[in-house]
Amino acid sequence: MQNPTHLPPTHLAQELRLPTNWLDYTILAIYFVVVLGVGFAARRSVKTSLDFFLSGRSLPAWVTGLAFVAANLGATEILGMAANGAQYGAYTVHWYWVGAIPAMVFLGLVMMPFYYGSKVRSVPEFLLLRFDKSAHLLSSVLFAFAAILIAGVNLYALAIVVEALLGWAQWVSIVVAGVFVLAYITVGGLSSAIYNEVLQFFVILAALIPLTLLGLKRVGGWGGLTDSLTESHSADFVTAWGGTGIGDANPLGANWLTIVLGLGFVLSFGYWTTNFAEVQRALSAKNLSAGKRTPLIAAFPKIFIVFVVMTPGLIAAALVPNIGTPDSDLTYNDAIPYLMEQLLPNGVLGIAVTGLLAAFMAGMAANISSFNTVFTSDIWAKYVVKGRDDAYYLRFGRLITAIGVLASIGTAFLASSFSNIMAYLQTLFSFFNVPMFVVFIIGLFWKRASMKSGFWGLLVGTTAAMINYFVIYKQGVIDIPSDQGANFVSAIAGFVAGAVVMFAVSLFTAPKPESELQGLVYGTRSPGMDEPPAAGDEAWYRKPALLGWGAIVLAAACYIPFSF
Secondary structure, three states: OOOOOOOOOOOOOHHHOOOOOHHHHHHHHHHHHHHHHHHHHHHOOOOOHHHHHHHHHOEOHHHHHHHHHHOOOOOHHHHHHHHHHHHHHHHHHHHHHOOOHHHHHHHHHHHHHHHHHOOOOOHHHHHHHHOOHHHHHHHHHHHHHHHHHHHHHHHHHHHHHHHHHHOOOHHHHHHHHHHHHHHHHHHHHHHHHHHHHHHHHHHHHHHHHHHHHHHHHHOOHHHHHHHHHHHHOOHHHHOOOOOOOOOOOOOOOOOHHHHHHHHHHHHHHHHHHHOHHHHHHHHOEOOHHHHHHHHHHHHHHHHHHHHHHHHHHHHHHHHOOOOOOOOOOOOHHHHHHHHHHHHOOOOHHHHHHHHHHHHHHHHHHHHHHHHHHHHHHHHHHHHHOOOOOHHHHHHHHHHHHHHHHHHHHHHHHHHHHOOOHHHHHHHHHHHHHHHHHHHHHHHHHOOOOEOOHHHHHHHHHHHHHHHHHHHHHOOOOOOOOOHHHHHHHHHHHHHHHHHHHHHHHHHHOOEOOHHHOOOOOOOOOOHHHHOOOOOOOOOHHHOHHHHHHHHHHHHHHHHHHHOO
């Protein structure tokens, strides 16, 4: 059954209207001017389709690393994780320390050599090389569809926040944000998106850090916050693992097994290793070493970002104990806007509003820039209009960017049926990313996986995840306490179904000749994987293994104070 506290909002609470003045609007205007300026500055470097879609594979690791984490700092991170904090409490840390860091390290150390070394332009193109055209086309279509849905989430979130906070009509917010994202991506391509994501990363932190500190001051510091939540919710609300025994009840509606397998392995690895909106940033790095370090550099800020997105949610839950219930006008998504309205003075308020807009635009831009690459390179150029000159595909890439923005406007309001935007996004990830991950992981580590198994594993895995969510969960066949718990189960169902089908199909269909698997299967190599390190890349602090294992140890250490 669906959690009764998931009330479907169409807007944020109207009492959250902010007392903005000329100073706040000036800060907002300066930000938009800078964003467009970055787009036009990047235009000079766009001469080929490779420049437009992958920045000519020319960017340094620190830039792609910050862009990698900023691309994820959209509606998912800001409204969604704060909503998680208000609804589920400290369980939110699992989305970072189990649900992100191990997968990001795996991407950098294990998968990037295959992605970058094979010189593919996209994640679906890797499936074309490893399996066949049917797997490639299906993965391309599914990814393009998912990218538009997720871009729509960011656009919808932006519109409802701006309407509530500034009083702008939703259609005005949608059009303004869409036009700006369209302008800087169409003009400057991926380079514009990435450099703006680096800028947006710092703007977002400048918005969230003051909000978190002022909120903690309001509730009497961390001690006052935990005491208040323990009294109003439960002691488990401020721990990571309390009440997660199998059969125990807890706010998340999931036990330690579904957290570790559903979130920590299936959903997490499915998202971080196959989601092209993220992988595209690593593919734009200037060499293989920089590509491997991209997700590893991103892992370190990712470990700590949880404190400035979860903590405001906890503070909102302490200040409004009935938030998200029928007894309150505030939904879980209102946590951040509520604190902004309560705590921030003018000027700081302008930075906070700018940070929210930056977050939504970063998330939308990441998905639109990955959508235009997949649609142009993997669908249009391979199956519709083949063999045209590079200039044609560059023009088409700009055209499909505009179409993608318009389509994302059309999908924006699908998010309105979820009180917690994070739940909606996790649903999409369980449908689209998890089945693609099982195809990747089996294809990467099992040479015998046949050419046809990729298509059938992807199709059956996607179908199984959808059946679990829409039939078994939504129709009440099995009682799962929350949307998030259902997403974990859907992810596991999609993974298991896809894996079983791939093994079964592989037993009865032909494998790919071993000569065609070089650089595509673990234990093999391609010429691109033997690229020598660039000058300075051999320094000890740039060693991928050190960065990766350092991130794992640091994330594990962060669990200690939340485990007792």
